Amino acid sequence: MEAIKASELVLASDGSLYHIHLTGDTLADDVILVGDPNRVNMFKDIFDSIEHESQSRELHALTGLYQGHRFTALSTGMGTDNIDIVMTELDACANMDLQQRTPRPQHRTLNLVRIGTSGSLHADIPCGCLVASQYAIGLDGLLNYYQHDDALFEMDLQQRFVDHMQLPSTMATPYAVACSKMLMDKVGFDMHRGITATAPGFYAPQGRHVRIAPSVSDLNERLQSFRYGEYKITNFEMECSAIFGLSKVMGHNALTVCLIIANREDGTFISDYHDAMRTALGTVMERLAQ
Numbered sequence: 001m002e003a004i005k006a007s008e009l010v011l012a013s014d015g016s017l018y019h020i021h022l023t024g025d026t027l028a029d030d031v032i033l034v035g036d037p038n039r040v041n042m043f044k045d046i047f048d049s050i051e052h053e054s055q056s057r058e059l060h061a062l063t064g065l066y067q068g069h070r071f072t073a074l075s076t077g078m079g080t081d082n083i084d085i086v087m088t089e090l091d092a093c094a095n096m097d098l099q100q101r102t103p104r105p106q107h108r109t110l111n112l113v114r115i116g117t118s119g120s121l122h123a124d125i126p127c128g129c130l131v132a133s134q135y136a137i138g139l140d141g142l143l144n145y146y147q148h149d150d151a152l153f154e155m156d157l158q159q160r161f162v163d164h165m166q167l168p169s170t171m172a173t174p175y176a177v178a179c180s181k182m183l184m185d186k187v188g189f190d191m192h193r194g195i196t197a198t199a200p201g202f203y204a205p206q207g208r209h210v211r212i213a214p215s216v217s218d219l220n221e222r223l224q225s226f227r228y229g230e231y232k233i234t235n236f237e238m239e240c241s242a243i244f245g246l247s248k249v250m251g252h253n254a255l256t257v258c259l260i261i262a263n264r265e266d267g268t269f270i271s272d273y274h275d276a277m278r279t280a281l282g283t284v285m286e287r288l289a290q
Contacts, residue, residue, distance in 0.1 A: 020054075078202075084142055119262035127262065127269065131196070143241070195234060237258060
């Protein structure tokens with residue numbers, strides 16, 4: 001097979017992936033994704049030992065052992081544009097011979113769990129609780145740039161959402177993706193479950209009005225009223241759909257667990273959530289290590 005050009009599969013001077021500075025050897029099969037690069041420092045107190053650390057801009061990586069189980073913690077920064085970089089390079093670490101720039105003959109599957117913060121759309125999902133995303137709906141449009149088999153996605157959910165929302169045609173076509181059932185059963189079995197809406201921004205794309213009015217004035221109300229069987233749209237964030245979608249296309253397992261720090265329905269917000277986040281990290285990693 002012809003090697004991928006250096007301009008397309010971009011490597012750092014040490015041979016690692018250009019942005020995440022990981023290789024197949026320094027990447028664990030179980031990966032914890034967080035948004036904040038400073039949050040990766042929490043793992044220095046959680047891991048029993050550390051074998052690798054690297055950082056480039058907002059992408060901070062740490063690989064080590066927890067309860068004898070190997071993990072990589074990696075920060076992604078905010079937004080699906082960052083997830084496009086992170087997911088592509090994680091998959092390349094796992095499934096490309098970086099020296100030859102050719103695919104490896106055997107597929108390596110990663111287990112990816114994003115642990116982030118989020119805002120709830122319903123009063124019965126209060127600040128401080130954990131939400132595990134059964135489905136993600138992407139308002140960002142990222143997966144529309146990739147060839148994929150529609151059978152990997154939740155086309156019925158997607159169409160019902162499109163029909164319900166009646167968004168302007170100038171916006172990206174939403175897409176819907178399910179989480180990994182294996183990871184949900186192992187990690188999120190006792191958490192709030194629902195549909196996570198992934199927005200391409202924090203303000204107007206999530207229905208916030210500061211100085212410039214949103215083009216869809218009742219966006220949150222439309223989201224709150226949507227139902228798909230037993231599921232409702234539980235929360236808003238900015239990464240989940242791209243992680244789920246690219247994982248499906250690339251052949252990896254993915255789940256998102258969000259700590260709710262804002263409730264859009266009752267207007268509450270918690271700013272000091274670091275202890276709760278540390279507890280959430282421990283809970284997820286302990287369940288993955290079992």
